[in-house]
Amino acid sequence: MRVLGFALALGVLAACQPGGAPQSETDETQALTVFTGGTIYTGVADQPTADAVVVGPDGRIVAVVPPASADWSEDEVTIVDLGGAVMFPGFTDAHAHLMGIGQRELTLNLEGTASVDELVTRTEAEIQGKAPGEVLFGRGWIETGWPEGRMPSAADLDAVSPDNPVIYTRADGHALVANTSALKAAGIYELTEDPSGGRVERDDSGKATGIVIDNAMGPVFQLLAAPTEEDVETALEVGANTYASRGWT
Secondary structure, eight states: OOEEEEOOGGGGGGGBOTTSOBSOOOOTTSOOEEEEEEEEEOSOTTSOEEEEEEEOTTSOEEEEEOTTOOOOOTTTSEEEEOTTOEEEEOBOOSSOOHHHHHHHHHSEEOTTOOSHHHHHHHHHHHHTTSOTTOOEEEEEEOOTTOTTOSOOOHHHHHTTOSSSOEEEEETTSSEEEEOHHHHHHTTOSSOOOOOTTEEEEEOTTSOEEEEEEEGGGHHHHTTSOOOOHHHHHHHHHHHHHHHHHTTBO
């Protein structure tokens, strides 16, 4: 099933009156685009579905046409046939880190990595283009559903990158996995005291295993160049555009 999202522009979607006539009208001389031909959900209890969404030349929704009342001519408007797709109002996210989303897209995007083995394979491929000692950074992995039934470890990454530091942030941003080179460079490979609100996972000998959690991640992140103001702006813009492209408003 294909799913499309449309923006809740100025709450216009909710502006359809119970009687079915949309409150907003537009100049007939303006170019209109009509999305129709699929199941369109409004999110409004009194009118849960509609036959069409009408968008003005500025990209804002100007009307949501009630069921069984859409009658458009291609001579009057541009018709976008949804081809049976499902269309929803723009989704909202109660907790999102836009800069992190942008950074994920701008660096090595590990979203969708399906196993420890795939993570290692991707690392091996990426490390080929790195200069000796250059840090490989990525984010977006999550071990939920991985066939190995565990988080990745420094040993996994060491097998393909013994010298270049590798730092991969988990999808939720609350943990990372680093190889031994990165752990040593950050000064946390040997037994150290965990900071308040953070933890470095260790083996029986006290050596870091690669997983670093929350406030303990600071020394590892210091291996990365601090983002400039331009970097932050770019990451925020890319993050916002990524969300918008998927129907998140």
